[in-house]
Amino acid sequence: MKKATKKTKFLNMATPAPKVNKFWNFTEHGNDAELQLFGTISSEEDWWSDDCVTYRNFINDLNALGPKDNINVLIQSQGGDVFAANAIYNALVANSAKITATIIGICASAATIILQAAETRRIAKNGVIMAHNPKVTVYGAYEADDLRKLAEATDKVKDSIKAVYRDRLGKTDDEIEEMMNETAWYVGQEAVDNGFCDEVIEENFTNAAVTNEGRYSFKNYVEPILPDDVRKKVQNLSKTPQKDDGTFFNKTNPQKGNNDMGQNQNQNTAPVKIENAAQLRSAYPDMINQIVDEAIQNERDRLKAIDEIANGIPDDVLKKAKYDEPLSAADLALAQMKANNAAGAQTMTNVVDDLTKSGSGEVGAVPNVGNDAGAQTPEQKEAKVRGFANALKGDKRRKEK
Secondary structure, X not given: OOOOOOXXXXXXXXXXXXXXXXXXXXXXXXXXXXXXXXXXXXXXXXXXXXXXXXXXXXXXXXXXXXXXOEXXXXXXXXXXXXXXXXXXXXXXXXXXXXXXXXXXXXXXXXXXXXXXXXXXXXXXXXXXXXXXXOEEEEEOOOOHHHHHHHHHHHHHHXXXXXXXXXXXXXXXXXXXXXXXXXXXXXXXXXXXXXXXXXEEEOOOOOOOOOOHHHOOOHHHHHHHHOOHHHHHHHHHHOOOOOOOOOOOOOOOOOOOOOHHHHHHHHHHOOOOOOOOHHHHHXXXXXXXXXXXXXXXXXXXXXXXXXXXXXXXXXXXXXXXXXXXXXXXHHHHHHHHHHHXXXXXXXXXXXXXXXXXHHOHHHOOOOOOOOOOHHHOOHHHHHHHHHHHHHHHXXXXXXXXX
């Protein structure tokens, strides 16, 4: 019996938060760049939701920046795919820029791997770190041996995480093992004390580019996945009450919301210089995605409209209109009508030519006097005979024989 298709994915992430629409973004500021890393980290176009950061596109955009002096990374992620996180970690480590990472809300599970790529790791005083054992998501039918192999593979994935932690946390393997087994939560200074971060951000953090239209508020994004004791600790460390419609560190006038923050960013940052398609997509991902979606839908509508009028149109004409020299359904219909008219006119021309060549056009008409021979006068009968005789004499086809 053929085995069912199996799908596995090694994850290291907190319980999923509500889905959001934007997950990462590069912006350039002269010789520096900023990376906003928001959302679930994925190694591929996600096959159970569209909440993902694809590492392939991430690396393409990182390379498109060219040489930079500094790259400042803002992290707000509950984790995701370990292999993707390892790839992003290695890409940042290999980059010539100085990497500084700042946790603006939560950095959980696989996201903590990316955090360790930074030379300087910072956390807001009410920011959260979470580390635990990796998990494997399984779809399909598995035998006992398959599951044992998956367990062994999961242990290897854990070893890869421990290798990154070992270099930066200042902990022994046993301490790291115990921490991951127990699922560790650290807030602010606790993250520094346990080696995950180098410093705590106390003031002037509001100016960071973390607006994102309020999608990453504490209430909507971080709060649902925190244990009660950790959530209370974060709330107590926050200077201002969290707003449903604000960012994680919203200190703006509630009546003005995030617009003031956006205006401050526009005043304090240089215009983004865009020189290629990758940079355009990175700077305006939502707009580009909207344009692409509209173009795809328009093309689908065009092909559907052509299919609806396809009866009677030759296949080669349809193929040409669909793919080689694209036409709308209306233009194709008009072109086919013209072609049909031209073909009809040529057919009539051919008929006339045939009649001319045959000479039948010169044959005179014989009056129809009916079948009642008794009603005809002798003169009429004589005229009928002469008519038949003249017709036979004028028929060129008989002469050619």
